[in-house]
Amino acid sequence: MSFYSNSARFNEARRVAVFGGTHGNEMSGVTLVNLWMKNSAEIQRKGVETKPFITNPKAVDTCTRYVDMDLNRAFTPENLSAPGGDDLPYEVQRAQEINRMFGPKGSPEAYDVIFDLHNTTSNMGCTLILESSKDHFNLQMMTYIKKAIAPDTCLVLLNEHPLLKYSTTRSVAKHPVGLEVGPQPQGVLRSNIFEAMRVIIKHALDFIQLFNEGMEFPPCTVEVFQVSERIDYPRDANGNIIAMVHPSLQDCDWEPLNPGDPMFQTFDGKTIHYQGSSTIYPTFINEAAYYEKQQAFVITRRETLVASAIRKA
């Protein structure tokens, strides 16, 4: 019997995957998945098949973000259906393989949940990344995780912006969950970052087990930071960067940036101020991999979403 009149029903989450190495130099996920591939006891839950998987093994071998192109941008419909086999860029071939194994994307056969493990050089702490504001299963899972790790914090980043959203590795699943933990330099394994990621996965899997056993999760509100705009570095006519993230903004992910606040500092010390009309919440501040994507930081706005009660069908 349901306690809540409008409980959304979802099938049990029976097939779950944990991806590491989508970017080969983001070491927490690479290390955790390798550990779990050797011994998966820690990630097993009753009634759930949880598969650890290295998505970009060539990039992991060379400890680089990617070989030909960013795997985490490769899961477009065009790429997934492209003919050409071995002639295709390595990551497109990988995307097609991953789509076969864990998808097909958008179909009933797709995996129920995929966790994709990432690190960032930005001071984002633990961040869960949501791709749809209407995914009540994920909203409830993220609420559960946040409560479970309190007083430690974990924020939710929502990216469903029509232009800034991208086709992620995890998007082949019905419920894709990104987990981003920073700050950590690329190619480096920091013990505190590694353990923080590990604890979040533990709680996420606990949630899935509880859900599968019939627990009903009441309606709740979820604070999210919704991606609204990307801001690039100031550049000269040749495309070279001419200013750095300002020391007042560096490491201040999730803190309010008000109109007139310092934003960039030129190499000779002048300040460039934020010229927007309202307070925003920047994140992904000074992420190494985003210099080539023309992104110094991302602007987000604080929103409160309402998650329906959920229980298994």
Added chain:
Amino acid sequence: MEEDKVLCLPRLSQVAVCGGTHGNELSGVYLVRELLKAKKNVTKQEDEEEEAVPLLMVLSHPLQQCFRYIDTDLNRCFTHASLSGPMSGMTPYEIIRARQLNTMLGPKGSHGAVDLVCDLHNTTANMGLCLITYSDCDWICLHIFRHLQANIPLRYIHFDVSNKESYSLDSVGKHGFAMEIGPQPHGVVRSNIYMAMKAGVQHMLDWVQSFNSGSTFEEGFVDVFTMVKHIDYPRDSETRTITAAIHPQLQDQDFCLLRPGGPLFQTFSGETLRYKGDEPLYPFFINECAYYEKGIALSLARKRQVMCKGIVWPLRYIHNA
């Protein structure tokens, strides 16, 4: 000061500042680019004033696309053996580049080499600002250090390697050091780190100008950290992948004394592995990204005080000649 207490050294007629020896250590890349831009602007203005310090700015790795290297680590290509010997179509890019730099700034060991090479680097380790050299009795380097230290906190690191075996770019000049600043992730430029490096280079150039004007620099003590050994990560015997991370109590604790029994690593099952050495030593380069492949989790140094002799370039003798 009595003259026999002060060493007379020749003027520094050319100084080279090099950035981008590792292409993803961005402070140096951007600083050298900015210095080159500034020099271009001065020339454009037809400034007739003579350059205060004859300065050569070099982007060591102009083809670099934000990787540490293409074929092999450029900063290990400057041994006498690497700089000589035959080349073929298979010669790694960096060996070729090292020989070009040796022609430009050297030849290493010759009378024609530049007087001073300052090679700019970043590290992911929490080392602050350091000067790294092969000598604990190069008075030029030691006095530059003393001058910088009056303005900025920094440390002097000494690798006891003979000139024959010295392998890095800074060994090409008659005097040389690496200016290393961290922590900064590779591929990132942090404004505080950039500004610290810019200040360090400026203070160095100020000192060179002062020395070249005939100022006397008095003797004094310098704390020198001499590298004793490296410690690698524990690794799986078959796959060689690491099986532990730097312990959270050691992470970011560069130059904090590590005592016997102190925590070194934490395994993935939560066990603490401890330092088994007999002698307390100073750790540095703790968790430097680029050193995983070189089998170095951290380096350990002994600290001692070195008496740095007074030096002068005897301008007055030339005037009286």
